[in-house]
Every structure is written in C-alpha cells, then in structure tokens.
Amino acid sequence: MLVDSPLVTARELGDLWGWKLKPEGACKEDRCVALPKREDDKVDVLDLAGRLGMPVVHDEARGLWAVGPEGGGRFLNSAVCPEIVLPDLDGTPFDLASLRGKKVLLVAWASW
Amino acid sequence: MLREELAPKGFEVVTVALDSGGPERPRSYHEIAGTTHPALIDESHLLDALLGIVNVPQAVWIDEEGMLVRPPEAAAPQSMEEQLPNITYPEGTPDRVWQMLEEAAKIRIYSERYIPALRDWVEKGADSQYALSPEQVVAKSQPREADDARAAASFELGDHLYRIGETEAAVHWFREAHRLQPDNWTYRRQAWFFADPLRIGPTEGAEEEWPYEGDWLTDARKIGAENYYDRPGL
Numbered sequence: 473m474l475v476d477s478p479l480v481t482a483r484e485l486g487d488l489w490g491w492k493l494k495p496e497g498a499c500k501e502d503r504c505v506a507l508p509k510r511e512d513d514k515v516d517v518l519d520l521a522g523r524l525g526m527p528v529v530h531d532e533a534r535g536l537w538a539v540g541p542e543g544g545g546r547f548l549n550s551a552v553c554p555e556i557v558l559p560d561l562d563g564t565p566f567d568l569a570s571l572r573g574k575k576v577l578l579v580a581w582a583s584w
Numbered sequence: 585m586l587r588e589e590l591a592p593k594g595f596e597v598v599t600v601a602l603d604s605g606g607p608e609r610p611r612s613y614h615e616i617a618g619t620t621h622p623a624l625i626d627e628s629h630l631l632d633a634l635l636g637i638v639n640v641p642q643a644v645w646i647d648e649e650g651m652l653v654r655p656p657e658a659a660a661p662q663s664m665e666e667q668l669p670n671i672t673y674p675e676g677t678p679d680r681v682w683q684m685l686e687e688a689a690k691i692r693i694y695s696e697r698y699i700p701a702l703r704d705w706v707e708k709g710a711d712s713q714y715a716l717s718p719e720q721v722v723a724k725s726q727p728r729e730a731d732d733a734r735a736a737a738s739f740e741l742g743d744h745l746y747r748i749g750e751t752e753a754a755v756h757w758f759r760e761a762h763r764l765q766p767d768n769w770t771y772r773r774q775a776w777f778f779a780d781p782l783r784i785g786p787t788e789g790a791e792e793e794w795p796y797e798g799d800w801l802t803d804a805r806k807i808g809a810e811n812y813y814d815r816p817g818l
Contacts, residue, residue: 474744527734529741529760534753536744540633540737543730547636551652551718553644554634558600558624561607561614566598566622573648574596575706579659580631581641582602582770583609584777584784 473539479514490555491520498524586699587621594648595706597621602629602640604743604774628743632770633736636726639769639813645705645715653705653715655725658693658813680783684801690809694816701818714818724817735765746778755779755795762797769812776800 473487482493491498497506498520505523507515517539521528527540541547556568556578568578587597598621601610607625614623631637635644635656643659644652673681705712716724726732742757758775765771776784776799785799804812 474740525730527730527737529734529737529757531741531745531753531757534745534750536741538737538741538744540733540735540740541728543728543733545728546722546725547633547728547732548652548655548722548725551716551721553646553650553652556631556634558626558630560622560624561601561611563607566624568598568646569650571596571598571622571646572650574594575648575709576646577595577597577643577659577702578646579597579599579641579643580602580626580635580637580656581599582773583613584603584605584773584781 475517475537475539476535478516478518478537479512480517482513482515485515485517485520586702590703590706593706598624600624600626600631602626602631602637602770602774604629604747604778627747629739629770629774632739632768633733636728637770638726638765638767640773645702647709647715651718652721653710655716655721657724657816659698678783678788680785680788680801684784684804687801687804687809691812692810692815693813694818697816697818701816731764732768735761735768735771738764739771742775759796772796772798772803773800 475484485491485493485498491500493499493515494504496504498504498515505520507520507523510516518528518537520526521539525542525544527543529538529540530536531538553568557565558568560566568576587595599619601607601624603610603625604627606627610623610625637656639658641659642656643654644656645654647653701712701714705714709715738757739761742754742761745751745757746754755775758771761768761771762775773784775796779795780787783799785801786794
C-alpha cells in the first residue's frame with residue numbers, strides 16, 4: 473500500500489489490507505487496535521502500521537511511504553481464500569468470489 | 585485440455601500474470617494458447633504478499649466454499665512444452681541466453697504427479713487425500729518473517745517507481761527487496777527482466793554495469809536448476 477502522506481481517510485484505510493475504522497479503533501475481522509483521537513477523520517497510517525507490526529518503507533526523496541503486510545507468522549494465517557479482485561487483460565475487474573460453487577485452480581505465472 | 589475435461593465436474597482455471605510490464609506480453613501468450621478461462625493480470629504483484637508466492641508458476645486450489653485446500657506450490661497443470669510458446673532466437677543471440685536455456689532444461693516440474701492429484705481432487709473433493717485441512721494449509725504456507733513483510737513493501741515501492749520512469753530509485757528498492765527476502769525468485773526475476781529482458785543478467789564485457797547482486801543464470805546454477813521448484817508434497 474503506497475501513500476504520499478502519513479494521514480489517510482477512513483475510506484483509504486479500508487483499502488489498507490482491509491482495516492475498518494470503528495469507534496473501538498482500527499478493526500480487521502475480530503481484532504481491533506485503539507488509535508489516538510484526532511480532530512479530523514483521518515488516520516495516521518504510520519502510527520497504525522507501527523502498532524500492527526506492519527513495516528513502513530520511506531522514500532524520502534520522493535515523499536512516498538510503502539506499508540507492507542504484517543510480519544511474523546506465515547503468509548496465510550487462515551485457509552479462507554482472501555478477497556482477490558484483479559483486472560483481466562482488457563482491464564475489466566474480475567472477482568474470484570464470482571466462481572464460488574466451483575473448484576478453482578488459481579495459477580500465478582509470468583511472461584518473463 | 586485439462587480444463588475442458590474437468591469443467592463439467594465444476595472445475596475452473598484462473599491464471600494471473602504477475603507482469604509489471606502490462607498486459608501486452610501475457611496477451612500474446614494467451615493468444616497462442618487459445619485461452620478460454622479467466623486470464624487476469626496483477627501488475628502490482630499483490631498476490632505475492634497476499635498468498636506467499638515466491639516463484640512462478642505457483643498455484644493454489646480453492647474449493648466451492650472459497651477455502652484454500654492447497655497453499656501456493658509449484659504448479660504443473662501442463663507440461664513445459666505446453667506452457668512455453670515456441671521461441672526462436674535470432675543470430676547474434678548472446679551466449680548467456682543459450683546457457684540459460686541449457687540450465688532451464690534441467691528444471692523439474694513434476695506434472696506427472698500434479699495432474700493426477702488435481703484430477704483426484706476434482707473427482708473426490710474434500711475426500712481427496714490431496715485436499716488439505718485448513719490447519720495443514722496454514723502450516724504448509726510460506727513463513728513470513730518481519731524482513732519478508734518489509735521486502736513486500738520495498739518491492740511495491742520499487743515497482744511503482746519503475747513504472748513512473750524513476751529507474752535508478754526503483755533499482756535501489758528492488759535491491760532492498762532482494763536483500764530482505766533472498767529466496768523470493770519473483771522479486772528477483774521481475775527486476776532482472778526490467779534491466780535486461782533478454783539476458784536476465786549482465787551484458788558480456790559490461791558486468792560492472794549490472795545493478796543487481798545476482799542474475800538468473802548465476803542464481804539458478806548456484807542451487808542447480810533441477811531444484812528451481814520445490815518438489816511438491818503430493
């Protein structure tokens with residue numbers, strides 16, 4: 473997740489690996505992290521990342537931060553297939569969940 | 585074709601091209617193959633970090649309820665000949681390319697095990713010995729250390745910068761990603777491909793200009809290309 477400012481809106485936070493802003497703080501599934509109160513409706517993403525153990529990589533010259541996934545444990549902490557929505561080669565978004573009810577072989581490949 | 589054979593049993597194939605360079609190249613491969621299944625593209629390499637994919641091709645199996653029954657592992661639903669289009673190399677092709685092809689010929693993909701296992705699962709579903717329990721799927725998935733997570737962030741930054749033309753800065757972050765997660769072939773291969781799509785490595789006589797620690801030929805030889813993909817636990 474790339475940001476050009478440490479402050480993001482609640483909606484943008486929803487895109488940050490699926491964290492939703494609730495009165496209790498930032499929540500994902502049944503886990504919530506309390507956040508310091510702010511006057512505006514924004515979230516300090518770098519602060520949240522720190523609390524969640526998500527690495528933050530900063531490109532000072534270009535004013536960009538990349539927030540990575542939570543470290544520790546494994547890439548999969550559940551066997552529930554995560555939400556995957558990706559474009560087809562014409563740019564139309566395809567939601568893997570549209571194939572529910574079928575057995576799916578999902579193959580990642582590359583032309584290189 | 586495996587997909588056509590198994591489709592009546594409620595089976596579908598979805599391919600995702602981890603191609604930061606855009607849809608052109610994957611499209612040409614799909615046109616040659618006559619692809620009819622959903623063919624997607626993941627330019628930002630989101631799947632790498634989401635599922636723990638460290639090389640290609642790797643695949644997961646997802647059941648009717650949206651549960652993973654096999655975590656990412658080297659996938660061989662087709663033989664190598666079926667996977668790769670016939671590429672002819674012109675005269676003057678660098679020696680390195682021939683050496684890479686020679687090394688790549690040693691790559692083992694175990695399709696003779698993968699395909700029967702896939703058929704067994706499509707036939708028997710959860711009763712198949714190849715369908716793993718949720719606990720097994722998690723246990724078999726790739727460990728993610730703090731450095732691996734940091735590598736994902738570094739790669740994402742590098743990838744973005746490369747695509748907006750900031751090549752030097754991109755190289756810096758790709759190198760970081762490689763340093764942090766040295767067993768991730770995907771991060772290395774994508775960076776090498778950007779630097780030289782033909783050689784995937786340095787130009788003869790100009791080795792000091794190559795911006796990366798490794799290259800495909802050197803790194804593949806180091807481990808032996810027969811070990812390029814993990815033996816599947818099938």
